[in-house]
Amino acid sequence: xxxxxxxxxxxxxxxxxxxxxxxxxxxxxxxxxxxxxxxxxxxxxxxxxxxxxxxxxxxxxxxxxxxxxxxxxxxxxxxxxxxxxxxxxxxxxxxxxxxxxxxxxxxxxxxxxxxxxxxxxxxxxxxxxxxxxxxxxxxxxxxxxxxx
Amino acid sequence: xxxxxxxxxxxxxxxxxxxxxxxxxxxxxxxxxxxxxxxxxxxxxxxxxxxxxxxxxxxxxxxxxxxxxxxxxxxxxxxxxxxxxxxxxxxxxxxxxxxxxxxxxxxxxxxxxx
Numbered sequence: 734x735x736x737x738x739x740x741x742x743x744x745x746x747x748x749x750x751x752x753x754x755x756x757x758x759x760x761x762x763x764x765x766x767x768x769x770x771x772x773x774x775x776x777x778x779x780x781x782x783x784x785x786x787x788x789x790x791x792x793x794x795x796x797x798x799x800x801x802x803x804x805x806x807x808x809x810x811x812x813x814x815x816x817x818x819x820x821x822x823x824x825x826x827x828x829x830x831x832x833x834x835x836x837x838x839x840x841x842x843x844x845x846x847x848x849x850x851x852x853x854x855x856x857x858x859x860x861x862x863x864x865x866x867x868x869x870x871x872x873x874x875x876x877x878x879x880x881x
Numbered sequence: 882x883x884x885x886x887x888x889x890x891x892x893x894x895x896x897x898x899x900x901x902x903x904x905x906x907x908x909x910x911x912x913x914x915x916x917x918x919x920x921x922x923x924x925x926x927x928x929x930x931x932x933x934x935x936x937x938x939x940x941x942x943x944x945x946x947x948x949x950x951x952x953x954x955x956x957x958x959x960x961x962x963x964x965x966x967x968x969x970x971x972x973x974x975x976x977x978x979x980x981x982x983x984x985x986x987x988x989x990x991x992x993x994x995x
Contacts, residue, residue, distance in 0.1 A: 736942050739942060739943060740941045743940075743941035743942075744941065758937075761910060761958075762930065762933075764909070764911075764957055765909075765910055765911045765914075765929065765930075765958075767956060768911045768952065768954070769911060769929070771956075790928060790929050791929050792929065792930035792931065797930040797931075797933065801934060801937060804934040804937050804938055805937045
């Protein structure tokens with residue numbers, strides 16, 4: 734229990750100090766790589782071949798960095814933050830969609846009957862706009878749009 | 882806090898790292914990886930870089946400590962050494978391992994007779 738708690742505190746700390754720890758681990762991999770190449774060269778291997786073998790033996794750097802981050806930090810929170818950032822980016826690139834969604838929510842909150850018509854019209858406009866933009870991108874062919 | 886590899890493999894690797902550092906003193910990640918490759922015939926490490934995933938976990942549990950230093954060949958490297966909590970853990974893990982291997986040994990003997 735004590736160990737678990739200590740590790741959790743360490744994980745939160747590692748999450749906060751991510752850039753510094755990434756740099757530290759990167760340096761450690763550099764040092765590992767250098768020593769491995771030196772040993773291979775000392776055993777008689779040509780330098781270029783030794784570098785190639787060392788890269789294989791050590792493993793892909795990007796993957797190791799990612800796995801190290803997950804092993805020491807809070808991978809679920811990191812993934813959530815990355816998804817949120819991506820969602821905000823996409824919505825900023827296509828502001829019409831959140832705008833229409835916002836208008837629809839506002840209208841439905843007031844709940845008057847004649848506003849249902851407005852909501853339906855907006856929905857149809859949005860649906861057509863979505864399909865049209867997908868069609869323009871070539872994700873859908875015209876046939877499936879018509880049948881939809 | 883899901884762990885990728887199976888718990889048994891992970892536990893075996895933890896035990897080997899603790900035992901190695903206990904027997905040989907402070908070592909850098911490269912040295913530990915090479916030692917474990919020799920002992921396990923590459924069964925435990927996908928590649929040498931994987932050792933650092935184990936090391937960072939053990940550091941977070943305060944079973945080992947880490948500090949930058951200089952190697953015999955005058956290379957800058959991060960050195961790991963076992964802590965007092967790590968030695969205690971090693972004793973507990975070794976006893977646990979003995980008990981389990983005893984049970985499995987008896988079980989296998991039993992099935993080969995019948």
